[in-house]
Amino acid sequence: MQLDLSFVDKLGRVVLNFFRATGKLGIFCGQTVYHCVTPPFYLKAVLAQMIEIGFYSLPVVALTTLFSGMVIALQTYEAVSQFSAEGAVAMVVRVAVIRELAPVMAGLMVAGRIGAAMAAEIGTMRVTEQIDALSTLSTNPFKYLIAPRVLAGVVMLPILVLIGDVIGICGGYMIGVYKLDFNATTYLTNTWTYLKPMDIISSMTKAGVFGFIITLLGCYNGFQSQGGAQGVGRATTNAVVSSSILILIFNYILTEMLFNA
């Protein structure tokens, strides 16, 4: 009897492709980090990207974290209303918003906004030979295009998330005080006294890592794109999907590392 081995063939190909892709991304990542820390630095480009990533993402991040904080307050009250709800709501909002929701929400929003834009811009530059032209003008594309974006992402995401933290807490406060009739001072005291340094540290660490993931994958997918408009479109989709998935995976890994170690 003939044994059908075609599935082994397919499986092997999938595994090989996976390792090829991760290897390529790993090398790209190493090169990016190297060029981020060695001169020349294009400070103007870094600044422009900081404004693009930080300032223009502020509205979406503010809106998502505000509503996240509000909905967490409502749900917590619903769940614990038979006990002393006042302390619990403030505590849950603090933990949920600062440790999880603000970094993840901001990460996903920025991935959609910035990751896509970077992949499209760099992808277009790739397929129209502008990246080749950069090299012939003695300018390293990694230094001129990629390092500024990644640096700006790693710096700006924590700042965005910090603002998101505050806005999310405000969302919880608004629901607590205006809808559930908690005492305003007690609510704030409850939030403030139990706030741990670890809350902020984890929030910032996650944000920095997400900023790196978003910008790296946006640049990587753009840089690798080929084949005209369709290729650029595919690069954009890949950038958003892969960075969103990685954000969620790394959110779990970082939580394990920061809180369970």
Added chain:
Amino acid sequence: MKTQKETVSPKIRMTDVCKAFGNKKVLNHLNLDVYPGESLVVIGGSGTGKSVTIKCILGLLEPESGRVEIDGKNVLELSGKEREKVLSQFGMLFQNAALFDSLSVWENVAFSLIQNQHMNKAEARKIAIKKLAQVGLKSDVADVYPADLSGGMRKRVGLARAIATNPAVIFFDEPTTGLDPIMSDVINDLIKDTVKNLGATALTITHDMNSARKIADRIAMLYEGKIIWVGTVDELDKTTNPYVRQFVAGSAKGPIQMEVKVEK
């Protein structure tokens, strides 16, 4: 040029260079020498690998095998830093101009002056406008963005960018395609002047035989991944090589068969 060959070592020497995309062989053991201070023109059919040849020299494409020597050093074996240094003496006009569309015309032309030579903006702009004038563009296009230019204008901006830093070696990928005959002649003169006055070495790709005759010290013909003929313009007219004769005459009849199917 003949006598120079024996005494002077080549500026660029490509030996046995092979480059394939998938299983499509584009360059097949290609050999080519470019001597310092000469203007070499490469001719050949569309899709024969002329642009690929230049990209291999510039390190934008990595050949599978062979050597690409610049001033006697194999660039394929140099480290990143050394390679960047070698490449910094090159200027390149891309076939589709490849202008940075996020920068204005003058910023494109002055790119290397500002980024690498750290010239101040006012001075760089002055030089950019001078270079633009040399390619027949008025100063009012300086602040326009590349997307708002015609194809021929874009090409000329690309040309101005390629020569802005007075590089030692300049590559022109079809500098006159898409230009009217008069402007073509202006560009031909510009390329000739650049080689003569600045002592630059030029490698030009063209389909335009008038242009080739005007700017070439030597002409090389690329066919099926190899350089099949090299000679001066005089030799070009006298050659008995059937491939070259067919190409120069622009005839559909001859040893070079175009793969077209005509439906009857």
